[in-house]
Amino acid sequence: MPSSCSTSLSFFVAAILLTGIPCTAQSVQALELRELIRHVEQQYHGSSSHARTEMRVRTEHWQRSLEMEAWSLERDRFLVRILAPPKERGVATLKVDKEVWNYLPRVDRVIKVPPSMMGGAWMGSHITNDDLVKASHVDEDYTFTLLKESPEHYLIECLPKVNAAVVWGKIVYEILKPLLVPGTVTYYDEGMIPVREILFADVRTTGGRTLPMRMTVRPLDKPGEETVLQYQEINFDVPLTASFFSLRTLKER
Amino acid sequence: MLWRLALRNIWRNKRRTALTVSAMVVSSSLLILSLGIFSGMLSDMLASATEQYYGHLVVSVTGYQDDRDFFDNFSPDPALLERIASTSGVRGISPRLRAFGLVSHGQRSDPAEILGVEPASERQVTRLQEKIVAGSYLPDDPEKGALLGRGLAERLGVNPGDELVFVTQAADGSIGNDLFTLRGIFATGDSRHDNGLVLVGLSALQRLTVLPDRVHELAASLEDPMTAGATAAQLNGQLPEGLEATDWGQLLPEMQEAIAASDVSRLIIVTILYFATGLGILNTFFMSVMERTREFGILMALGMRPWRVRAMVLLETLAMGGVSLALGISLGLALSLYMATVGIDLSESITPITYAGGTIAPRLRVVMEPANFIVPSLLLLVVCLLAGFLPANRAAGLDPVAAIRED
Numbered sequence: 115m116p117s118s119c120s121t122s123l124s125f126f127v128a129a130i131l132l133t134g135i136p137c138t139a140q141s142v143q144a145l146e147l148r149e150l151i152r153h154v155e156q157q158y159h160g161s162s163s164h165a166r167t168e169m170r171v172r173t174e175h176w177q178r179s180l181e182m183e184a185w186s187l188e189r190d191r192f193l194v195r196i197l198a199p200p201k202e203r204g205v206a207t208l209k210v211d212k213e214v215w216n217y218l219p220r221v222d223r224v225i226k227v228p229p230s231m232m233g234g235a236w237m238g239s240h241i242t243n244d245d246l247v248k249a250s251h252v253d254e255d256y257t258f259t260l261l262k263e264s265p266e267h268y269l270i271e272c273l274p275k276v277n278a279a280v281v282w283g284k285i286v287y288e289i290l291k292p293l294l295v296p297g298t299v300t301y302y303d304e305g306m307i308p309v310r311e312i313l314f315a316d317v318r319t320t321g322g323r324t325l326p327m328r329m330t331v332r333p334l335d336k337p338g339e340e341t342v343l344q345y346q347e348i349n350f351d352v353p354l355t356a357s358f359f360s361l362r363t364l365k366e367r
Numbered sequence: 368m369l370w371r372l373a374l375r376n377i378w379r380n381k382r383r384t385a386l387t388v389s390a391m392v393v394s395s396s397l398l399i400l401s402l403g404i405f406s407g408m409l410s411d412m413l414a415s416a417t418e419q420y421y422g423h424l425v426v427s428v429t430g431y432q433d434d435r436d437f438f439d440n441f442s443p444d445p446a447l448l449e450r451i452a453s454t455s456g457v458r459g460i461s462p463r464l465r466a467f468g469l470v471s472h473g474q475r476s477d478p479a480e481i482l483g484v485e486p487a488s489e490r491q492v493t494r495l496q497e498k499i500v501a502g503s504y505l506p507d508d509p510e511k512g513a514l515l516g517r518g519l520a521e522r523l524g525v526n527p528g529d530e531l532v533f534v535t536q537a538a539d540g541s542i543g544n545d546l547f548t549l550r551g552i553f554a555t556g557d558s559r560h561d562n563g564l565v566l567v568g569l570s571a572l573q574r575l576t577v578l579p580d581r582v583h584e585l586a587a588s589l590e591d592p593m594t595a596g597a598t599a600a601q602l603n604g605q606l607p608e609g610l611e612a613t614d615w616g617q618l619l620p621e622m623q624e625a626i627a628a629s630d631v632s633r634l635i636i637v638t639i640l641y642f643a644t645g646l647g648i649l650n651t652f653f654m655s656v657m658e659r660t661r662e663f664g665i666l667m668a669l670g671m672r673p674w675r676v677r678a679m680v681l682l683e684t685l686a687m688g689g690v691s692l693a694l695g696i697s698l699g700l701a702l703s704l705y706m707a708t709v710g711i712d713l714s715e716s717i718t719p720i721t722y723a724g725g726t727i728a729p730r731l732r733v734v735m736e737p738a739n740f741i742v743p744s745l746l747l748l749v750v751c752l753l754a755g756f757l758p759a760n761r762a763a764g765l766d767p768v769a770a771i772r773e774d
Contacts, residue, residue, distance in 0.1 A: 171540060175438050178540040202541055216534070218544040223532045225471045225544075231478055238540045 162187045165348040166197075171239045171341045180237065185352075189251075191359040196237070207236065208364045212247050217364045224361055233281070239341040240310075240331045244281060255280050266291055293317060293324050309334055321350045369675065373682035376655070384687065387651040391691035391747060392698060394644045398743045399699030402633060403706065403733035409629055410734045413592055414494075416622050417615045419555045420564070422461065422492045422586030423595045425618065426451060426602065429611045431583060432618060435465065438538065440581040441610065448585070450605060456589045456598055459491020462582040464572050468535025468543075470515070470565055472523045479519060481533060481565045483572025492588045495553050495566065502527030502551030509568035512550040518562035520552045527551055533567070537577040545575050637742070641750045648754035652684060656758040663762050664770025673763040680762050684755025688748050696744060706733035 162185070169180045180202070186192040195206040204219035214227040227234075232244045248255070255278035262269040272285040283304040288297035295317050301310040310333055314326035327345040377384050417423050425432065426447075428439035443462055451460055464483035469476045486505040490496055495514070496504040505512050513531055515523075525531065529549045537543035547567060554561055573579050589595055595614035602612035616623040656663075663676060710732040 173540065175538070176540040199541075205542060216542075218532070218534065218542070221532050221544055221546045223471070223544075223546070225469060225532060225534055226474060226476050228469070228476045228478065231469060231476075235536065238536055238542065 161350065162352050162354045163348060163350050164352045164354075166346045168344045168346060169237070169239060169341065170344070171237075173339050174336065178238070185354060185358065187354050187356065187359060191356065192246075193359055193363060205237075206364050207246070208359060208361065209246050210359055214243050214246060215361065215364060222365075224364060240333055240339065241341060248280060252285075254278075256285065261286070267297055295324060295326055316344075320348060323350065369679045369682055373679050373686060376659075376679075376683055377686060380655070383651060383655070387648060388687055388691050388694070390647045391644055391688065391751075392694045394640055395691065395695030395743050395747050396698035396702060398637060398640050399696070399740055400702045400706065400733070401636065402739040402743070403703045403735065404731055405629060405633055406734040406736050406739060407706075407732040409626060411732075412625065413615075413622065415555060415557060416619050417592060418492075418494045418588070419498065419557065420493060420560055421615055421618050423589040423592050424587045424599050424602075424612055424614045425584045426587070426606065426610055426612050427584040429609055432613050435583075437466065437536075437576075437583075440464070440578055440583050442580050443582055443585055447607070447610075451585060451587060451602065454598060454602060456591060456594050458588045458590055459488065461485065461488040461492040461586045462569060463489075463584050463586055464569055464576065464578060464581065465583045466535045466543075466572060466576050468533055470519065470523065471532040471534065472525045472529060475523045477519060477522055477563075479563050479565045481535065481567060481572060481575075483567055483569040485569050489566075489586075492586045495555070498553040498555050499551045500554045502549065504551055505566060505568065506550070509550070509571065511545070511547045511571055512568065513547040514551050514553055514566035515549060516561035516564045517552050517554040518558065519565070520549070522562075525549050533565070533575060535575060537575070539577045541577065543575040543577065545571070547571070637746060641746055644747075645750040645754045648684070648687075648751060649757060652680065652755050652758040653761070655683075656680065656762045659762075660765060660770050663765050664767045667765065667767040668771060676765075677759040677763040680759035681752065681755050684751050684759075685748075688751030691751075692744055692747055695747065696740060699740065699743070703733045703735060703739075706731065707735055 165184045167182050167184060169182060171178055171180075178199075180196055181198040182194050182196050184192060184194040190211050191209065193206065193208050196202045196204065204217070206217040208215045208217070214232070216225045216227065217223075218225060227243050232247065233242055235241070236243050236246060252272065256272040256274055259271045259273070260268065261271045268289045268291070270287045270289065272287060274280045274282065274284075281303075282301050283306050284302040286300045286302070288299065289295070290297045296314045298314070299312045300308050301312075303309045310331065313330045313332070314328070315330070316328040317324060317326050327348075329343045331341040331343075333339055428441055430436070431439040448460060448462075451457060461484055466481045466483075468479065468481060470479045470481075471477075484505075486509055487507045490504075499514075500517060501520075505514055513533075515525065515531075520526075523531075527549050531547045531549055532544060533547055534542060534544045553566075569582070573581065589598060592615065596616055599612040599614040599617075606612060667673070667676065710730050712730050714730060
């Protein structure tokens with residue numbers, strides 16, 4: 115369950131991790147948080163997904179909407195391609211392990227995102243390149259404490275390990291009962307000031323798994339700005355191999 | 368009468384006179400030279416700060432220069448350009464658009480500041496065209512040409528003619544990207560710009576960022592950089608609402624402080640050097656007066672008034688000071704002219720030093736400023752008179768009987 119914190123960092127991984135949670139309320143109480151992590155990892159091993167999503171970004175200066183098609187394999191590979199608007203059709207992002215590349219069809223070039231730009235916005239949204247890279251490894255980078263349990267939810271505090279290279283000082287993760295889906299995730303900076311919130315909503319059951327179909331990212335220092343990711347359809351356990359996640363596939367249109 | 372006595376006294380001990388005059392000549396000429404070098408260094412720093420990037424004055428949306436907000440842009444209408452251009456002292460104006468993004472070649476990418484300019488206008492404001500180390504400056508119609516700083520070019524492994532991809536966030540939220548061709552590489556000695564600045568055509572960057580006909584600033588160069596503050600104040604009274612003129616003193620406060628600090632250190636150098644010179648003169652004249660105690664006694668016994676004795680000694684001082692002044696200025700001028708035209712090239716032993724936003728070139732040179740000659744000259748005369756005053760008073764205060772009896 116605590117490893118579900120990683121779902122908040124990337125909708126690509128969210129689909130996978132959530133589908134791996136089989137626990138009931140009773141079994142959660144019986145399990146230590148760390149054992150739950152290992153359990154989730156076993157469930158999650160080998161999972162793949164294929165999804166169509168819409169991302170709406172609203173900033174102080176502009177609003178825009180993107181339609182995207184995304185594939186993911188396990189925790190470290192995903193590929194996302196923009197389908198609309200026409201101006202950006204074909205723009206794609208590939209992530210393998212900790213490397214991120216962007217393909218730009220207009221100039222037919224692949225640009226690797228340098229380390230110094232990992233903090234930059236991904237596709238102009240409020241999700242950063244760093245989110246894409248770090249999302250899958252929250253269970254490795256953080257320690258977990260159950261802050262509070264009520265009939266409605268679990269509240270889990272995630273603190274970074276001493277040697278983890280992460281940007282957040284703390285993450286507070288809410289899991290709603292009884293479906294065990296994420297609710298609100300709050301991010302704190304190193305000064306323990308809340309700077310970002312991710313809200314999950316629109317819970318549906320699809321492909322035998324229950325998961326939220328909408329994720330809203332809100333920077334707390336810029337009220338009025340937000341990024342909304344809405345799943346339109348998603349399929350699991352599709353036949354994908356590691357070779358699919360290559361620069362050659364990145365360039366296909 | 369007093370003049371003849373004074374001059375005769377000066378020549379009485381030629382060696383002492385020669386030594387004293389030499390001391391004054393050397394100190395004043397070296398002072399003139401060092402002040403000139405100081406001015407040269409400051410001039411280099413100011414030029415590199417303002418003439419390699421900033422300009423002397425910029426007009427932009429109020430507050431833009433504080434945080435470089437990408438969305439603080441404006442459309443420069445011809446009337447505005449004309450008003451700024453017709454302001455007295457303005458030499459050139461360059462419209463600029465600024466974006467931050469990725470510059471990529473092959474497998475390498477680096478973040479950079481991309482500055483869109485009109486090359487013909489930019490050449491009037493900056494001197495990057497004189498800092499080209501490979502290829503050439505942007506042509507007047509740059510199309511998709513780009514200039515890169517040397518450090519950035521080395522990291523990307525590119526040479527003139529190579530292809531570059533620029534990626535940035537456009538004003539409409541989309542990913543702006545385009546192919547450019549490297550036209551040239553510049554090296555200013557300022558590592559911040561050499562490692563992260565790219566120059567492209569203004570219209571190309573406007574298309575890339577989806578900001579048609581918009582700019583972030585109008586950079587201006589002035590005939591005299593020191594008038595930037597006054598010119599900015601004048602413009603601020605004329606600019607439309609929402610725009611402000613900012614001079615280099617505000618853009619580069621540390622440069623302003625460096626100049627003030629340099630003025631103070633110059634004053635300290637002048638004070639120390641002339642204090643030492645004054646002591647030398649004082650010593651000379653005290654010895655001279657002591658040697659002639661009996662003579663002064665006889666003169667006073669004959670009826671010479673104390674004020675005339677004092678005047679005679681001061682005239683001696685003034686005469687020596689005058690001669691030293693003429694020789695000192697001549698020598699200082701000669702040394703300064705040599706340094707202004709030839710200079711001393713230290714580039715083999717040191718690299719450019721960036722300080723306070725400006726770069727000190729590894730070449731000592733002199734800037735000829737009237738103040739650098741006038742101040743040492745006047746101060747030399749003042750020092751001579753002050754140094755001569757004590758022995759003059761001593762001479763004037765002698766008691767004739769005691770003075771004559773002494774031997």
